[in-house]
Amino acid sequence: MNPTKVVITGGAGFLGRRLARTLLERGTLADAAGRQQPIERITLVDVVAPSGFDDPRIDTVVGDIADAALLARAVDASTTSIFHLAAIVSGMAEADFELGMRVNVDASRTLLDLCRAGGRMPRFVFASSVAVYGGELPAVVGDNLAVVPQTSYGTEKAIVELLVNDYSRRGFVDGRVLRLPTICVRPGRPNAAASSFASGIVREPLNGEAANCPVEAATRLWLLSPANAIACLIALHDADAAALGANRIVNGPGLSVSVSEMIAALERIAGTDVVARITYDRDPRIARLVDTWPGELAATRADALGLPRDDSFDAILRSYIAEEIEPSPRS
């Protein structure tokens, strides 16, 4: 038996905590040879301490991820799996160029170099983003389209994708890159991601609050539910390296939904009073970023690898309401 030792960067964030909870419940992950092994330890790395955990397998390392000494406390030669989720979000990376480069590029490279120094080729799952795409896009983006990011965030993600591929080719890590769709519905509060509104226009009205839609109603988004985002990250971690081959980058499976279709679904499920809380003041700064992202992807590699898909936006909404509105929220 080779118990797995897992590191999750961004471990206090929404996806990081949810991933940790799912892994604790699941209890196992694939080892280097692809065999499911018990999870011995999950180290959560973030700028703040993650809340809501009471499990002896959870360990925390709190501080600036761009600090190499901090990362070295979390990752060593015994680390078998890394989920690298920590990032400066798109809106903030656009506003503070140096911060974005430092966290999104330099910290990622430090993390990869710790794996290289460890010499044990851990499975390394990197959460990239469909924001790597930009420029003139076809209606449906295929897996082999060149990336021309139109944000610094997308550029930084694309750079780390290249590093993960090369570090994998050289045997420093066993890398896997998931280009995440826009996650919807995120619980909690708005953040500085340009895509924050995609959850806000659902979440805030359901909570009895106003929300603004800053983009055109016809804007198409490529969406993935939180539950399936986590399921995709774990499935990609456990996928056979041979099925990935030389290119470790996978476009995340999603649903192509327009903002007006999202609002129509919300009205069907939650009623007219709820959607009446949405205002429509276009924000050119946000609209410009969002308009550079693809509204639909083919995601043929994701399907071939068996990554799960959501059935419909109605199903996404119903899951959100069941998980976050009807029970008392966790953490």
Add this chain to the structure above:
Amino acid sequence: MNPTKVVITGGAGFLGRRLARTLLERGTLADAAGRQQPIERITLVDVVAPSGFDDPRIDTVVGDIADAALLARAVDASTTSIFHLAAIVSGMAEADFELGMRVNVDASRTLLDLCRAGGRMPRFVFASSVAVYGGELPAVVGDNLAVVPQTSYGTEKAIVELLVNDYSRRGFVDGRVLRLPTICVRPGRPNAAASSFASGIVREPLNGEAANCPVEAATRLWLLSPANAIACLIALHDADAAALGANRIVNGPGLSVSVSEMIAALERIAGTDVVARITYDRDPRIARLVDTWPGELAATRADALGLPRDDSFDAILRSYIAEEIEPSPRS
């Protein structure tokens, strides 16, 4: 009048010296507004002092390009044009991973950050390579194909391409990226580039020396003559930014020629005795690298921008013989 102040990194190398000579003869380059202006100064940056220059417009900065203080001596707010040619070549970057990252990525970023600090948005021409392509390639590679480099050199070039695009988008530089084909025929001696043989199998036999072909004779190469490589770099420098748009990356125009076609041309032009000096011992290390590169590209953007093309490999050979064999070699 706004005289241009030019910096050429790798200025002591074959392409760098030839570019400098061509610019001195030409005497002008486009300024920020696209108007041809006299060249006041050309600063050549390299690890060794460039030989063969006797022109008051030439300035030299000698040292390690990965040293930020050295680069800061070459580039300041008065710099109007940069040709960034310096690189660790493919074979060496594969053998020494840290050296390749330090020079090919970190030094490039330092150079871009000096432009950002200068605040004057110089035209920035980056010599990338078709080695950014790799993996399963179609017979003819189009301008919009995703890059999946299979060498660290290609990875490093692809990372800097992304940086040049983002630094251009943010207004830090007016960037232009030329993905250079394999340059053939290079004069001088073999180097550690995996593509070095492409010139060696022509140059050494013409000099009465033996040369080995380390790849299959059917291997197709995407070739560009030295004269047209320089002409393409200058044409791309002078191109209208509006014609480039958000994507500053241009696949270099070339000729798709198989190794056996190259040798047949050499036999036609130089005779059977010359080609008899070629041996055919396959080198798996070189063949593996070369086989990941595209043998033919569509290069539609290069054509639209009017970048020059070579007519035939026979014409390339005749130019090489006229320039390098028949006169006494320069420098």
